Amino acid sequence: MTSMFEHQGAAFVRALLDPEAPPPAGLKAWHGGHVSKRFAVYRNNVVTGLIAALEQRFSVCLRLVGEEFFREMAQSYVRASLPTSPMLSEYGVDFADFVSAFEPARGLPYLSDVARLEWAIGRAYHAADAAPMPINAIKRIPADTLGGAIIRLHPSVQLLSSRFPVLSIWTTNSFDETVRVVNFDAAEDTLVVRPHLGVAAYRLPTGGYALMKALAQGATLSAACAAAADIDLPACLQLLLSSGAIAAVDVRPRT
């Protein structure tokens, strides 16, 4: 059964998202006058509130492009993609895709990958808790069984591959008082993990992204190593151990 209010709801939403549209029919003010500015309060609450959520989530992107540009971009995104859940921590899942297609941001080709990194950091922040496997316990595993072992990654692990130095850009814009000059020719792959309460991001060594992607899909350690065309295995294993990215190791008998 569709009701008058349902139709009104659709008109209400259309008018919320279109600043040029008149308020929907059926509304009133106590004095009988126009309701445009009254309706605009709701429009502002919705759009400005969602822009603020994006500013918080993508704060380095905001710093990179400045407030005015970011708000313009975020406003276009809000109008194109409203949240689909009341959990605002899930809002912005495709913001990076939107940024990469956003014409005025063409001159900043790395911007969408910075947005991807910021999204990954937020995902790690809210991910399920789990204790990382202690390094000593991992070191006790007989070396000859490791190749056939399945390495279960920590639930907070996020992996990002970029042809830009996204982690360097993110780091200097997050922590340095004066932003450092970044070599834009250097591609960087990033591991994001929250073994306890703090989120950390690490640059992955050569082959690390392919290795960890394969591990995340359930490959054995030796199969995951083979997935990387070129790999700095000692550095990869060192990072896996020290970052707390391993939740468990399932050792299987070799066949």
Add this chain to the structure above:
Amino acid sequence: MEASPSAKDRSVAKDRPRSLPVRAGVGLKSEHFDDIVTSTPDVGFFEIHAENFMGAGGPPHAQLTRIRQDYPLSVHGVGLSIGGAQPLDRAHLDRLKTLIDRYQPESFSEHLAWSTHGANYLNDLLPIPYTNQTLKRVVSHINQLQDKLQQRILLENPATYLGYQASSYSEIDFLHEVVRQTGCGLLLDVNNVYVCAVNHGFAADDYIDAFPMAHVDEIHLAGFATDYDDLGETLLIDAHCAPVSASVWKLYEHALARRGPIPTLIEWDNEAPAWPALQAEAERAEALLRKCGATGQSALSAGVAHDVDV
């Protein structure tokens, strides 16, 4: 047979008082967490927005778990869209149930508003017309929510900026009916009353006098922002970005005189000040609660008011 863990949980839950203390509480902000755990301030309770604690894990849950060890808790939902034209989101109901089972709050409240349309969540508390049709829907949504959570919920009166031509009930008559048909309680937001009185040209004191006060189990106090409408009339915005105004303190005293002392929350969500300023607001509310308690009976407990006859 051994007692199942769930039976044990229930006995634990039974030991916990199932209502908030008659004191002033504060809305929990993560930026105040360190201040709170290091100084363990003497506030009555903390209130959280349910939707901020629905992730799987991480610092939000760690902080809330820590706060919960020391304080009573109120969970305040902002995203269920109880006034919406469509069925409640079952996934969201499940998330609320999970949150409430985990933290066992003394109170759960939601809003008389809509915020979801189709698949889209609009992130604001939007107004509904007060008609037989919306009444039926709100009643059925609250029944569904109370069945799901297995507890009585509190429904908050909204802050609104415009009305609907189609409304055939006053807001108070509408709330009255919702309470009568669902058995839910009410959360009286005194700032919302003041904001609406200015925005809709009625006397705030009259609204408080007509409110079904016997069913009010919590009060909210907050600050508003000032704007102007198309005719240049004052339009107050429920912005939660300022201290409680003098007019709202006055109206609060009026509400307490009718209801007697009840749990009262200071809501300051946006541009929140440093912790001591928030605590000072709570202490001011608490002083009025004590004053009201000391003067003895409210009109209600004296049996003067008969607002809802079931």
